[in-house]
Amino acid sequence: MAASSYFPKVPAKIPFDPKAKKGALAFKHYQADKVVEGRSMRNWLRFAVCYWHTFRGTGSDPFGPGTMQRPWDDGSDSLNNALKRVDVAFEFISKLGAPYYCFHDRDVAPEGANLAKSNKNLDAVAEKLKESQAKTGIKLLWGTANLFSNPRFMHGAATSCNADVFAYAAAQVKKAIEVTNDLGGENYVFWGGREGYMNLFNTDMKRELDHLAKFMHMAHDHAQKIGFKGQFLFEPKPKEPTKHQYDYDAAACLNFIRANDLEGIVKLNIETNHATLAGHTMMHELEYASIQGALGSIDANTGDLLLGWDTDQFPTDIYLTTQCMLVIMKQGGLAPGGVNFDAKVRRESFEPLDLFYAHVGGMDAFARGLKIAAAIRKEGLLSDLVKQRYSSYDAGIGKQIEEGKVGFVELEKYMLGKGNPDSNDSGRQEMIENIINEYL
Ligand code: XLS
Ligand code: NI
Ligand code: NI
Numbered sequence: 001m002a003a004s005s006y007f008p009k010v011p012a013k014i015p016f017d018p019k020a021k022k023g024a025l026a027f028k029h030y031q032a033d034k035v036v037e038g039r040s041m042r043n044w045l046r047f048a049v050c051y052w053h054t055f056r057g058t059g060s061d062p063f064g065p066g067t068m069q070r071p072w073d074d075g076s077d078s079l080n081n082a083l084k085r086v087d088v089a090f091e092f093i094s095k096l097g098a099p100y101y102c103f104h105d106r107d108v109a110p111e112g113a114n115l116a117k118s119n120k121n122l123d124a125v126a127e128k129l130k131e132s133q134a135k136t137g138i139k140l141l142w143g144t145a146n147l148f149s150n151p152r153f154m155h156g157a158a159t160s161c162n163a164d165v166f167a168y169a170a171a172q173v174k175k176a177i178e179v180t181n182d183l184g185g186e187n188y189v190f191w192g193g194r195e196g197y198m199n200l201f202n203t204d205m206k207r208e209l210d211h212l213a214k215f216m217h218m219a220h221d222h223a224q225k226i227g228f229k230g231q232f233l234f235e236p237k238p239k240e241p242t243k244h245q246y247d248y249d250a251a252a253c254l255n256f257i258r259a260n261d262l263e264g265i266v267k268l269n270i271e272t273n274h275a276t277l278a279g280h281t282m283m284h285e286l287e288y289a290s291i292q293g294a295l296g297s298i299d300a301n302t303g304d305l306l307l308g309w310d311t312d313q314f315p316t317d318i319y320l321t322t323q324c325m326l327v328i329m330k331q332g333g334l335a336p337g338g339v340n341f342d343a344k345v346r347r348e349s350f351e352p353l354d355l356f357y358a359h360v361g362g363m364d365a366f367a368r369g370l371k372i373a374a375a376i377r378k379e380g381l382l383s384d385l386v387k388q389r390y391s392s393y394d395a396g397i398g399k400q401i402e403e404g405k406v407g408f409v410e411l412e413k414y415m416l417g418k419g420n421p422d423s424n425d426s427g428r429q430e431m432i433e434n435i436i437n438e439y440l
Contacts, residue, residue, distance in 0.1 A: 006072050006088045010095050010356055025356055030367035032097060036374045037329065044329070045366055046338030048100035048141040049093050052107040053312065053344035054355055055085050060347075067350045077110040082125050090132040096359050100141035102189070102340050105176045106149060115168065119175050126179045133183065141187060141338045142233070142269075142297070143180030145173045148193025148241065158215035159195045159208035159246065166211060173215075174222055181228040186336040187297055188228070189269050190216070191235040196242030209246065213260035220265050231336050233269040233296045236285070238278035240310050249278040250289045257294075267296030271342055272320070273303035273310050283323040290331045297337025298324065300362060314343040314362045318440060321369025322376075329373050339366055372439050381435060385428070392422070 010025065020026035032042040058066025072088050074081050086108070093101055105118075109125040112118040133139060147157035147169050155161050157169035180188050195212060197203040220232065234257070238248045247253050250268055257266050268289045275285040289295040302315045315321060328334055341362050345354045376382055392398045397414055400406045406414075415421070 006091050007095060007352055007356070009353060012095060013097055014095060014356065014360060025353075025360060027360060027364055027367070029371065030360075030363045036370055037377070039333070041367055041370060042099060043335070044325075044333060044370055045363070046100060046141065046334060047098040047363055047366070048102050048338050048340040049089075049096065049098050049359065050340055050342050051089060051101060051103035053342065054092070054359075055089050056107045057344045059345075059350060067347050069350050070352065079110060079121055079124060082109050082121070083128055086125065086128045086132055090136050090138060092355065093138050094136050096356065096363075098138075098359070098363070100139050100186075100338055100340075102140070102142045102144070102342075104144050104146040105172065105179065106146040111150065115171055118172075122175065122179060126183060130183055140180065140183045140185040141340060142189045142230070143176055143183065143185045144189040144191065145169075145176035146193070147172065153194050156194045156196070156208070157192075158212045159192075161204075161208075166215070170215065170218060173219055177219065177223055177228055178226060180230065181223075181226055185230050186338075187231045187233055187269075188223070189233045189235055189297075190219075190266075191237065191269075192245055192247045194241055195247065196239075196245035198243050209256070212246065213256070213262070216260065216262055216266065220262075231296050232266045233337070234266050235269040235271060235274070235299065236278070237271070237274040237310070240277070249275070249280060250285045250294070254289070254292060254294060267294045267337075269297040269299060269337065269340075270295065271299030271301060272315065272324075273301050273312055274299075276303045277308075277310060281323070282320060283327060286324060286327040290327055295327070295331060295334070295337075297334055298328075298339055299342035300324075300339045300366065301341065301343035312343050314341065314345070314358045316361055316365050318365055318368050318372065321365045322372045322436075322440070323369075325366070325369040325373035326376065329370075329377060375439050376436070382432070385432060389425070389427070 015026050016031045017024070017026040018028045020028070030041060030045075032040060034041050036044060057068065059068040060066040072084060089101065105122055108129065109118070109121040112121050147153055152165055152168060153160065155165065158166060160166055160169070177188055192212075197205070197208075223232070234247050234253045236247045236249045236253050237245050239245060246256070250270065253268055257263055270282070270285045270289055272282040275282045286295055286298070300315050301312045302317060302320060304311045304313065341359060343358065343362065345358045349358070393402050397406070397411075401411075
C-alpha cells in the first residue's frame with residue numbers, strides 16, 4: 001500500500017499556520033525550526049510518539065471492549081499485521097513531524113510460543129523499523145520491554161518470587177536492549193510494571209529489592225558489553241497495577257539508585273500522571289530529579305483531577321507545560337531524553353483523525369509552555385525574586401553557614417550577641433502567581 005494511504009485526509013505534513021481556522025489540523029505554536037533561547041523548538045522539545053497507546057491502544061476499559069476504528073489493523077497478533085503497523089506508524093509520525101518514537105518489545109512484535117520465537121518476531125519487525133527510520137529520518141528516543149502483560153509476570157519480573165521468571169525477564173531485557181542499540185535508541189527505559197506488591201504478609205521486600213538491584217547491574221554490564229551508549233532511565237509510578245510499586249516516585253527511585261551503586265548509571269523518566277498519583281505535582285518531581293542531576297526524560301501526559309487512576313490523557317494545560325518547561329530549560333534541556341507522549345485518546349475519540357488532533361494539541365501545548373517559560377526567563381523577574389528571597393545567605397552569617405565555616409557553637413554565639421533574628425519578608429506567593437498569569 002502506498003505510504004500516504006492510511007491517513008488519506010491528512011496532508012503529508014501538518015503545517016505551521018497560526019492563522020488557520022480554529023480547530024484546524026495545524027500547529028499554531030510548534031514551529032520546529034524556530035529558535036528559542038538559542039535552540040530550535042525541535043531540539044528543546046524532542047517530541048516522541050509512543051507506539052503502545054497510539055498504534056496498539058484499542059479503547060478497551062474494565063467495563064467494555066475496544067472502540068477504536070483502525071481500518072489497517074486486522075485485530076490479530078500476527079507478524080504480518082505487526083509489519084503493516086510499522087508503515088502506519090511511520091506515516092503517522094512523518095505527517096505529524098515528530099522526530100522520535102518509543103516502543104515496548106511486545107507493542108511492535110507479537111509474543112511467540114517461547115522466548116526464541118518471540119525474539120525471532122522482534123528481529124523481523126526491528127528490521128523493518130530500521131528501514132523505516134532510514135527512509136523517514138525518524139529516530140528512536142527509547143526502547144523498553146513489556147514485563148507486565150504476560151501472566152508469567154503475575155508476581156513481578158526482576159522482583160518475582162520465581163527465579164525462572166527473573167531469568168526470563170533478564171533474557172527479554174537483554175534482547176530489548178540489543179534491539180534498542182541496533183536501532184540507535186538514545187535511551188532505554190525501565191518502568192517496573194509489576195515490580196511491587198499487593199500484600200506484605202507474603203512478600204520478602206528485602207530479597208525483592210536486592211534482586212531488582214542485581215537485575216539492574218546485569219543490565220548495565222550487558223549494555224557496556226555490547227557498546228550501548230544510551231541512557232538508562234527508571235520511570236517512577238506509585239501504584240497500579242500493584243498496590244505499592246517499588247519505584248514510587250523520584251525520591252524512592254533515587255534512594256534505590258544510591259543504595260545500590262547505580263548513580264551515574266540510571267536517571268529518571270518522569271511522567272505527569274504518575275507524579276500526581278504519588279501526591280506530587282509534575283513540577284515537584286521534575287525539580288526534585290533535576291536538582292540531583294537525575295532528570296533524564298519525560299512522559300508527557302496528564303491525569304484527571306476527579307479520577308484516581310492513570311488516565312494518560314494528552315497534555316493541554318498551558319500552566320502545566322509552562323511549569324515543565326521552566327524546570328527543563330533551567331537544566332539546559334533534556335537531551336538525550338525528550339518529551340514522549342505517553343498518552344491515549346479517549347475511548348469516545350475512536351477515529352484515526354483523533355490521533356492527529358491529540359498529538360497536535362500536545363505539541364502545541366508544549367510549544368506554548370516553551371515560549372512562555374522563555375519569556376519568564378528573559379525578564380528574569382521570577383529568578384530575581386527567588387534570589388532575593390535567599391539573599392541572607394549571600395553574605396555574613398548566611399554565607400558562613402553555606403560554606404560550612406560555622407557550627408552550633410558559633411551560631412549560638414552569633415545569636416546570643418544579636419538577641420533576635422532579622423525580621424522575615426513576605427513570601428509574596430499571590431503576587432508571584434499574578435505575575436505568572438501575566439505571561440500566559
Ligand atoms: C505505564 C507506563 C509505561 C511506561 C513504559 O504506566 O507509563 O507506559 O512509560 O513502560
Ligand atoms: Ni501512565
Ligand atoms: Ni510512561
